Amino acid sequence: xxxxxxxxxxxxxxxxxxxxxxxxxxxxxxxxxxxxxxxxxxxxxxxxxxxxxxxxxxxxxxxxxxxxxxxxxxxxxxxxxxxxxxxxxxxxxxxxxxxxxxxxxxxxxxxxxxxxxxxxxxxx
Amino acid sequence: xxxxxxxxxxxxxxxxxxxxxxxxxxxxxxxxxxxxxxxxxxxxxxxxxxxxxxxxxxxxxxxxxxxxxxxxxxxxxxxxxxxxxxxxxxxxxxxxxxxxxxxxxxx
Numbered sequence: 001x002x003x004x005x006x007x008x009x010x011x012x013x014x015x016x017x018x019x020x021x022x023x024x025x026x027x028x029x030x031x032x033x034x035x036x037x038x039x040x041x042x043x044x045x046x047x048x049x050x051x052x053x054x055x056x057x058x059x060x061x062x063x064x065x066x067x068x069x070x071x072x073x074x075x076x077x078x079x080x081x082x083x084x085x086x087x088x089x090x091x092x093x094x095x096x097x098x099x100x101x102x103x104x105x106x107x108x109x110x111x112x113x114x115x116x117x118x119x120x121x122x123x124x
Numbered sequence: 125x126x127x128x129x130x131x132x133x134x135x136x137x138x139x140x141x142x143x144x145x146x147x148x149x150x151x152x153x154x155x156x157x158x159x160x161x162x163x164x165x166x167x168x169x170x171x172x173x174x175x176x177x178x179x180x181x182x183x184x185x186x187x188x189x190x191x192x193x194x195x196x197x198x199x200x201x202x203x204x205x206x207x208x209x210x211x212x213x214x215x216x217x218x219x220x221x222x223x224x225x226x227x228x229x230x231x
Contacts, residue, residue, distance in 0.1 A: 112170035
């Protein structure tokens, strides 16, 4: 079964950092992009960023709202991807989902499956 | 950025009803559109990709259509398991964006 599991969420003060980890199983992790999407309480879905597979250069895209603060990385040898969140703001409070990115060669990405999510709360 | 607008935001329907949800893009996205279903407390689930391609394992009562800027998700005969929130997502370019969601409620 293809599965993604997020970990590392929690309560953090504004301005501090937090690192989320996504562990994949049931598929060849290195062959796929990994994306992060978040959902603030009671709100809709907001794309955060994506890291391509090594086949497509391992390049990274970010949403404007997190660019310069968040960093996505991956370690295919461990089947993990990470979301390093720095300079956190209260508006970053959300459920964070890790998702496998499916593509038609390297340019267009849709998302399946989604992990169960991990909650990040930014509050003093 | 491409904006995705869904309508309606809430829809009340009965079991057996035919339901249609609309998603409009602020500029042409060809057929680079996906639909997701989200139930309360759960992660979203992929239903449709490339506007009309049914994801494996998704019941055939779900269908998608459209291209360019206007798209629809249709549930041919609403089942009790289908009461949920539905989101469209374009993936024509980065940043990808989601519609605001359509909540399908029991009438």
